[in-house]
Amino acid sequence: MSAPDSLPDYRTQSPEVAARFAKIKERPVVMEIENLGRQFPGEHGPVTALRDISLQIHRREFVCVIGPSGCGKSTLIRIIAGLDDPTSGRMLVDGKETSGPSPERGMVFQGYTLFPWLTVKKNVMFGLEMAGKSVSEAEGEARQWIDLVGLSKSADTFPHQLSGGMKQRVAIARALAPNPRVLLMDEPFGALDAQTRAQMQSHLLDIWRNVDVTILFITHDLDEAIFLADRIIVLKANPGEIQEVIEVNVPRPRTLGQLQSPEFQATRRRLDELIHPKLHATSEHLPIVRLTQVGDDVE
Numbered sequence: 181m182s183a184p185d186s187l188p189d190y191r192t193q194s195p196e197v198a199a200r201f202a203k204i205k206e207r208p209v210v211m212e213i214e215n216l217g218r219q220f221p222g223e224h225g226p227v228t229a230l231r232d233i234s235l236q237i238h239r240r241e242f243v244c245v246i247g248p249s250g251c252g253k254s255t256l257i258r259i260i261a262g263l264d265d266p267t268s269g270r271m272l273v274d275g276k277e278t279s280g281p282s283p284e285r286g287m288v289f290q291g292y293t294l295f296p297w298l299t300v301k302k303n304v305m306f307g308l309e310m311a312g313k314s315v316s317e318a319e320g321e322a323r324q325w326i327d328l329v330g331l332s333k334s335a336d337t338f339p340h341q342l343s344g345g346m347k348q349r350v351a352i353a354r355a356l357a358p359n360p361r362v363l364l365m366d367e368p369f370g371a372l373d374a375q376t377r378a379q380m381q382s383h384l385l386d387i388w389r390n391v392d393v394t395i396l397f398i399t400h401d402l403d404e405a406i407f408l409a410d411r412i413i414v415l416k417a418n419p420g421e422i423q424e425v426i427e428v429n430v431p432r433p434r435t436l437g438q439l440q441s442p443e444f445q446a447t448r449r450r451l452d453e454l455i456h457p458k459l460h461a462t463s464e465h466l467p468i469v470r471l472t473q474v475g476d477d478v479e
């Protein structure tokens with residue numbers, strides 16, 4: 181690994197990466213967010229969870245949103261999913277203003293949200309049948325999605341028989357089955373152990389390569405954001421605003437070996453500066469609440 185001082189500027193792009201971004205920008209805009217704001221009533225007056233968020237996401241782009249706790253990540257994805265309304269601004273998908281949830285926006289949450297009484301196959305078929313497809317049509321399509329996420333052998337098992345990673349693969353298959361334009365993912369791997377999480381990240385990139393879908397992915401994890409994203413939207417808190425948009429200069433296809441590359445480390449350092457600027461200062465000022473007896477010290 182390079183010494184931190186020898187890291188390149190996180191904005192420097194190789195010709196290959198620059199060409200990739202030029203291509204992305206030529207693609208149509210799938211999702212557009214215009215001056216979005218959300219206020220909540222608070223004890224001491226209104227809380228501005230989001231202020232003036234504007235963003236354009238191109239077809240098949242992979243965008244991660246990251247930021248400190250309370251910066252409005254969940255509020256943003258809930259509004260985009262149509263589960264909450266903004267207090268100002270608007271959102272368009274394929275140029276049309278959205279209101280409320282719609283099959284064009286699929287969602288995967290951190291908690292396991294599969295129907296426990298349905299098999300893997302029936303879980304994936306659910307949205308297709310709701311959309312009016314016949315059972316045989318839904319079954320045929322569900323099989324393809326189950327194959328895509330590598331669960332062909334588990335199609336007839338129930339969620340409780342699956343590991344956490346497998347459940348999230350089913351959740352991804354279920355969200356993708358109705359062919360959404362945008363896949364919204366709210367910390368989908370947050371409850372997984374580190375090894376499964378790394379496997380799922382690679383797996384998600386494989387799926388994304390093979391499906392015409394645009395992904396908006398929320399995470400707390402800096403490495404996860406760099407590993408997955410084309411662009412990272414960094415939010416700040418109080419009020420929740422866009423602090424910086426980073427075009428990730430790590431080439432694709434991404435591999436775990438790149439985690440130590442100078443480009444990866446340079447982006448990581450920048451994210452750290454943006455997200456944890458006062459970490460040390462804050463910890464120095466934490467109040468000390470002693471719950472052990474005097475003299476019972478561990479050091």
Ligand SMILES: Nc1ncnc2c1ncn2[C@@H]1O[C@H](COP(=O)(O)OP(=O)(O)OP(=O)(O)O)[C@@H](O)[C@H]1O
Nearest residue numbers: 220221227228229248249250251252253254255256
């Ligand atoms: N229903 C609500 N009523 C009042 N305030 C809310 C509500 N939902 C969110 N907020 C406030 O809006 C701000 C943003 O919250 P939000 O949960 O979107 O942040 P977040 O970035 O997802 O946080 P975390 O990373 O901790 O989950 C916070 O100050 C929060 O207290």
